[in-house]
Amino acid sequence: MAKGDKYIALTAFFERCDQDNIHMSFQKIESIIGTNLPVSAYKYSAFWSNSESHMIGISWMSAGYKSQNVNMTNQTIE
Numbered sequence: 665m666a667k668g669d670k671y672i673a674l675t676a677f678f679e680r681c682d683q684d685n686i687h688m689s690f691q692k693i694e695s696i697i698g699t700n701l702p703v704s705a706y707k708y709s710a711f712w713s714n715s716e717s718h719m720i721g722i723s724w725m726s727a728g729y730k731s732q733n734v735n736m737t738n739q740t741i742e
Contacts, residue, residue: 671723678727690739
């Protein structure tokens with residue numbers, strides 16, 4: 665699998681979404697990508713940053729979204 669291919673389905677999800685704000689659980693993201701998120705997604709809020717150095721961040725930024733309100737306790741992101 666090429667780098668970033670893991671998140672192609674997530675990018676497609678965001679591209680199809682017509683909402684300004686999307687609230688998702690980490691579990692929902694896993695169901696979209698069809699595999700578990702890395703352990704770092706559950707340990708470090710930086711994993712969810714709007715950074716082009718993180719392939720998951722590119723998945724929403726390329727569709728015009730930015731992450732915010734990461735809740736590590738409830739495992740949700742907006």
